[in-house]
Amino acid sequence: MDSLIPFTTSGSLVDCVDRKMLVILRDGRKLHGVLRSYDQFANLVLEDTVERIYSGNTFAEKWCGLFLIRGENVVLLGEIDLDQEDDVPLQQVDFELLDGHHRHEAAEKRHRDDTKAKVLFEQKGFCREGGEGDGY
Amino acid sequence: MPSRLSFQKSLPLSLLNAAQNKPMLVELKNGETFNGHLVNCDNFMNITLREVYQTNADGDRFWKVKECYIRGSTIKYLRVPDQLLDVVKDEQNRAREANRSVRGAHAGPGGRGRARGGPIARGGRGRGRGI
Numbered sequence: 629m630d631s632l633i634p635f636t637t638s639g640s641l642v643d644c645v646d647r648k649m650l651v652i653l654r655d656g657r658k659l660h661g662v663l664r665s666y667d668q669f670a671n672l673v674l675e676d677t678v679e680r681i682y683s684g685n686t687f688a689e690k691w692c693g694l695f696l697i698r699g700e701n702v703v704l705l706g707e708i709d710l711d712q713e714d715d716v717p718l719q720q721v722d723f724e725l726l727d728g729h730h731r732h733e734a735a736e737k738r739h740r741d742d743t744k745a746k747v748l749f750e751q752k753g754f755c756r757e758g759g760e761g762d763g764y
Numbered sequence: 765m766p767s768r769l770s771f772q773k774s775l776p777l778s779l780l781n782a783a784q785n786k787p788m789l790v791e792l793k794n795g796e797t798f799n800g801h802l803v804n805c806d807n808f809m810n811i812t813l814r815e816v817y818q819t820n821a822d823g824d825r826f827w828k829v830k831e832c833y834i835r836g837s838t839i840k841y842l843r844v845p846d847q848l849l850d851v852v853k854d855e856q857n858r859a860r861e862a863n864r865s866v867r868g869a870h871a872g873p874g875g876r877g878r879a880r881g882g883p884i885a886r887g888g889r890g891r892g893r894g895i
Binding site for chain 1: 780836841844848
């Protein structure tokens with residue numbers, strides 16, 4: 629039945645409506661929420677959204693509510709299996725507790741990536757990266 | 765089925781349209797955020813906000829702006845009030861009811877009212893229209 633629907637944004641996402649989804653943005657943000665609608669640009673409406681951050685074997689959530697995401701910024705959209713969601717061997721902690729740590733790790737990663745890009749450009753003959761999320 | 769139908773109408777840009785005069789937070793691709801009330805928007809997602817608090821990407825500097833225009837292509841996401849989805853749904857229901865009663869008055873009982881149900885009942889895939 630589903631094979632009758634052509635592979636378009638609309639065709640692919642129609643079954644995801646009203647499901648709990650994970651959205652990863654180009655800036656690395658991970659959002660969990662219920663997909664309420666979308667359009668041909670993959671602009672998304674997410675309800676009851678939480679932002680999740682991870683560090684080591686812990687994670688934290690921050691309530692964000694109703695989101696309208698511009699499709700360009702979406703890297704990945706995946707359905708969350710509600711039956712297996714809680715089986716993940718990670719421990720939930722306070723957002724404030726993890727936030728500083730997470731920012732620090734993100735800054736470190738940015739620094740590492742910059743260094744890597746610099747070496748690749750100056751010594752290995754690669755072109756220069758364009759900036760944030762260029763790897764996507 | 766009802767969810768499919770209501771979803772078709774509250775497309776992301778329709779939701780944005782319905783958010784006029786509501787408070788919202790807009791984050792740009794460069795990380796700057798704008799807190800304000802939506803004045804107007806178009807189908808490119810270009811928007812104007814009033815009474816805006818602008819924050820830089822690091823979140824340590826703030827500006828107060830009376831009114832500003834944001835080009836749609838620079839937007840990363842918008843955060844809108846949670847109740848907005850319910851408001852839109854209510855408005856649609858009311859519009860549908862109004863529409864039905866007007867049609868009913870013209871067509872008479874059992875006239876066009878039944879015909880409307882026809883195409884949906886016939887739809888083999890059971891997915892409603894438009895996808």
